[in-house]
């Protein structure tokens with residue numbers, strides 16, 4: 001039953017992609033050709049927020065489980081913040097932790113000074129200090145906020161917030177729900193396990209022990225029967241690739257990384273860490289339910305269940321998922337764009353290279369890795385340059401010099417057998433082509449490079465020093481990170 005339905009969906013998705021693709025390799029010509037333009041945003045509100053990064057006790061293993069000391073921005077664990085496009089957010093980050101931190105606004109096109117990268121865009125915010133961020137998100141969509149230092153340890157203990165920028169809907173759905181995926185690395189007594197391991201850092205990453213959505217074990221949500229449900233699915237995990245699909249209802253992808261796309265049926269969508277999709281689901285009849293499932297796991301794993309109330313349903317009508325306006329983003333001039341190549345590989349050096357290319361159960365890997373001190377090691381590189389691990393005030397040279405306002409096409413090449421979700425700060429790029437996984441042409445801030453895949457992205461350069469890195473946290477911390485300088 002499950003297989004039949006998945007095959008039907010696969011067929012639908014393939015047909016939808018074929019109709020927009022225009023030939024192999026070349027994806028659809030525009031990101032959202034048939035959505036109407038978004039009207040200009042009016043004068044917005046000012047939001048004054050305090051993000052007090054501190055230790056707080058939370059029962060992550062259930063109401064009867066042990067207490068875990070998490071790190072969070074407020075008493076609300078994993079805050080979900082909503083603003084409207086045109087609003088201004090003034091956030092005071094107060095650091096009550098024992099180490100420095102900062103706030104990065106993932107996917108939001110912010111001025112470089114607000115990008116939250118210690119040493120590169122601001123001084124680190126040390127214990128007892130605070131920093132005022134002022135951000136006016138220019139684009140609606142689904143984003144998130146997280147630190148950009150000791151990221152596996154800080155987000156591993158919980159430091160994250162979801163940011164929803166409203167203003168992209170021309171038709172309001174009947175419900176708008178967040179499913180933010182993130183594992184916890186916990187021992188049974190509720191204490192944290194090491195967030196980094198040589199085995200993980202040198203290969204696919206160190207996996208959590210407890211799978212969770214919105215901070216807790218999967219739960220059941222109530223939705224209006226026959227209603228249109230906007231599901232904002234975020235992969236906030238440090239490591240894990242997920243492939244969400246919907247079982248028991250019709251569903252379409254309406255936005256990728258917050259950017260509207262011409263809706264296409266959701267078969268599944270492969271998402272590395274930091275990637276998001278917005279999905280519109282037509283809820284079933286009263287008393288029925290649908291499930292959000294991760295199909296990338298060895299066994300399909302239910303992320304959330306959505307139950308409709310018994311009784312009244314919304315009147316029957318055709319499912320029309322085109323509820324969003326088109327994105328309003330700078331588009332690269334492809335004819336005059338400068339082309340550059342970036343290769344994502346294992347770090348050079350016989351030991352790290354060998355370790356990174358071995359399969360997890362190879363006994364040789366253990367012998368190689370046991371000889372390495374993790375914090376002083378680079379396992380990964382971009383164009384053969386490895387970001388030095390640990391915190392260091394001296395910046396390495398940039399991975400490229402760019403000109404403000406000029407168009408660029410970057411060819412990203414994965415020379416490893418692992419997945420790498422590649423993120424560029426401060427820009428929303430267009431994914432032009434992909435050699436392995438078929439995707440419609442779309443805007444994004446993070447794109448998943450399959451093993452050995454080549455992907456072309458295009459963007460118009462905005463001024464600043466912008467981090468460019470893999471979002472598997474151990475990969476970035478162990479070398480697969482750098483920055484582009486746009487002047």
Ligand SMILES: [Cu+2]
Pocket residue numbers: 419420421470471472475476480
């Ligand atoms: Cu990676």
